Amino acid sequence: MRKLLLSLSLLLSQEGIAEPAALRFSVSESWSMPLMHLENHQPTSGILLEIFDSLARQVGRQAEYHVMPRLRIQGALESADIDVRCYIAKSWLGDLRGDYAWSVPILVQRDLLVAAPLTVGPYPEQFDNEVIGTVTGYNYPALQHLFDSHRLVREDARNQEQVLRMLVAGRYNYAISNQLAMDWINRELPPEQRLKVVATVSEQDAACLVRKDPALPVQQILDTLQAMRKSGEIQRIVERYAPRR
Structure with missing residues (x-):
């Protein structure tokens, strides 16, 4: 009887100090390096992976990654299947259903109109049925009038890297490419083959959206991201993936 009571006491004490639930991050299938590299449907490296891992560690949680199509992510957040969605801007989202908190900006999303090195052609307002590489599910409001008037014709690829590989080919x-992805591709190309910038399409701060839930350390997450930015930790992570000049 004494042994039974001791065993029950030990079991209850172990349950009382159970590990907190994992912090669940969404990962878009359309991300590519240097933001994120996916292998067997799980992230293995990249700027965002390092930021997420550091954030989870500093708030005392295990990081858990849910890879899904970009267009499903907001629904997963609203249904509480994920806790944190990062690398988004308020202008990219419609009406949000649910209660969320925005972090400070963690990165800058700079979208560029890029061209192959030997391309000598018209600039945006002179296009006429010009095929342009784009990412499936992404909107480009600054260029929408050119798509509507058929001056530009979208050819979608699954992620940003595929778009740029086809441009190189x-x-x-x-x-259309973000600055980080273009620099990542150019780093492996000889100077005469590197992609060139035609124009800046848009530039926006990208932040994280955290689901408000009593079970989540929401304020700690927000404070940690702010501290990571203020201390320069996020910038140092970005610089590790920057091309050598």
């Missing part, structure tokens, strides 16, 4: 003459 000559599939089309122009593409």
